[in-house]
Amino acid sequence: MKVLIVDDEPLILNGLVKIVREAAPTGTEVRWAGNVPEALAVMREFMPDVTVTDLNMPEKNGFDLIEEARECGLCDRFTVLTGYDNFEYARKALRFGVVDYLLKPIDKDEIRELLARIDEELPSESDSQYARHVKRILNYMEAHYMQELSLDRVADLMDLHPNYISSLFKKETGDTFVNYLNALRIREAQKLLRTHHHLPVNVIGQRVGFENKHYFTKVFKKYTSITPGAYREDDKTYSSEEGKGKC
Known part of the structure; x- marks a missing residue:
């Protein structure tokens, strides 16, 4: 599985990368980006199975990233992160069809269960079909x-x-x-x-x-x-x- 993590705060981004690497299924490849343009550039080369993105970023936010990535066919699974327990954010996230809506600080068990569920959805060459x-x-x-x-x-x-x-x-x-x-x-x-x-x-x-x-x-x-x-x-x-x- 390929996971892309996007957050504009370096310390938080490093922490997220560490947590995801520890919680993700064996064999998961993790990349990261600090803003939307950088994330889109990484996506074009990496083609992630799921993108975990912060919502509140300068210039372009997480919803902008989801919209542009889907329009270009770069990724179709998104989990959004935010430090605000905001109902409007949650409702908009649902309208955008995100996989999940998570609050910071991220819970390792929660992200482990989420990534395991996504990994099970992915096709495998060992699948007889x-x-x-x-x-x-x-x-x-x-x-x-x-x-x-x-x-x-x-x-x-x-x-x-x-x-x-x-x-x-x-x-x-x-x-x-x-x-x-x-x-x-x-x-x-x-x-x-x-x-x-x-x-x-x-x-x-x-x-x-x-x-x-x-x-x-x-x-x-x-x-x-x-x-x-x-x-x-x-x-x-x-x-x-x-x-x-x-x-």
Whole structure:
């Protein structure tokens, strides 16, 4: 299991790291960060199974971290920490779908039970169903990428917990569900841009699962560093130049 701990106070952060290392199941890997931008950078490389984050941090707080991390598909399990027994914080944490809401000072037995529960939810290669689940999910995505897909929808269809699928994806592909799906869609869009020059860009976006043209362009550029229109023009130029040398 991979655990990320985020707190802007160095002494508290060091204490949390020590407690989590002592309380976590054997084999747990622990990383830490002192603020939201640093945490997001660590997440992109580390891909934690759960993030334990303080709520009260300067500039960007724990809720900002949860929102940005989920939007980018970097982590979907969060436990929030706060030194204030505030009902509004607790209610907002529930709305954000956090795993748990803990008060400082952290209780070692409490965090031990929490991490043990999370560890049990994570897929294991020793699970006899693991390979079958992986194959079913990847095959389904390959066949239905052009439709509306989400982690929750696939979980319902496969009768599996979303957290299980998310962790399974990380173990099997080294990527998140969202990134894998977007990369698949963009690869298919590139094929259509090369072979269907008569189709408008927005139609191609729709054919690979993007209803909104602007969002399609944004995602395409993120994965290829170029817009769909520019990609098509580059391909036309390359094809034209290549054709000149043929008999």
